[in-house]
Amino acid sequence: MTKEIHYSIVDVFTTRKFAGNPLAVVHDGSNLSSSEMQKIATEFGFSESSVICPPDNDQTNAEVRIFTPHEEIPFAGHPNIGTAWVVANKDTAARYNGSENLIFDEKGGIVDATLKLEDGIVTGAEIIAPQPLEIYGHPNVKLMAQCLGLELENLIPSTDIPAVATVGLPFAFVEVDSVKNLGNIKLSLSAFEQAAELGPKTVDGFCICAFTVTKEDGHDLYVRSRVFSPMGSPIEDPATGSASGALGALLASKYGREPCTINITQGVEMGRKSDIIVEVPQTPSQPHISGCCVLVSDGVLYI
Secondary structure, X not given: OOOEEEEEEEXXXXXXXXXXXXXXXXXXXXXXXXXXXXXXXXXXXXOOEEEEEOOOOOOOOEEXXXXXXXXXXXXXXXXXXXXXXXXXXOXXXXXXXXXXXXXXXXXXXXXXXXXXXXXXXXXXXXXXXXXXXXXXXXOOHHHHHHHHOOOHHHEOOOOOOOEEEEOOOOEEXXXXXXXXXXXXXXXXXXXXXXXXXXXXXXXXXXXXXXXXXXXXXXXXXXEEEEEEOOOOOOOEEOOOHHHHHHHHHHHXXXXXXXXXXXXXXXXXXXXXXXXXXXXXXXXXXXXXXXXXXXXXXXXXXXO
């Protein structure tokens, strides 16, 4: 018997269609197996897709499962923000009573979300990362330059960076000396494979968030970033909330600014400009990641 599965596609970390990071959100995964959820995510082919399932306790609004085209992952930023928007605007399996506050139960832990409203209309959400910053290790800076096809002098090493770090999903972080060189990156798959072998491992084997700080303004920092995953899919991500959360916490520590607001622009080189805001409270606490969403389409899957 064919199952009709309703879904929405939203662009996240943007206020206009066809920018930001696209996300497919399945409204109700009650009758789907894990294998079917994975096949749906593979069919969409976005960096992540999410599936809303009914809550199994009185403390949460929904169980949310997140899939890349290849595997299920414990946490990600833009799927949570996009899912919160869908819960507020569509008929889903979530328990929702119109509150601005949502609690999602995920493989990586509990995720708190607060809806963003403008003139009474839900425009996006702010989420709290499931854990404080944790640093797994410091990759070799020369190898990081080779991964990105840059000269060693194009990177800015410090005590804290390069680093593999996480607030729920691990990434490698590398600071580049200019926006120009950020745009000149040419990936070396063999260097990425070597980095994955040496570890610490990240999502997709080895995934790099390359960034440059463009402006300092009191407790605010402005950052341009790019996130690369040549062993995963897609090779470059237009907006990565989980990486941005960890990056914000790293920069707040490096610059000695807590609390701190980090305004991150990503996806420019892909033609999908994304705006991500990270608020870092006093350590040790989880960063807050926020952004806007735009509905692109609604549809039905036949399983």
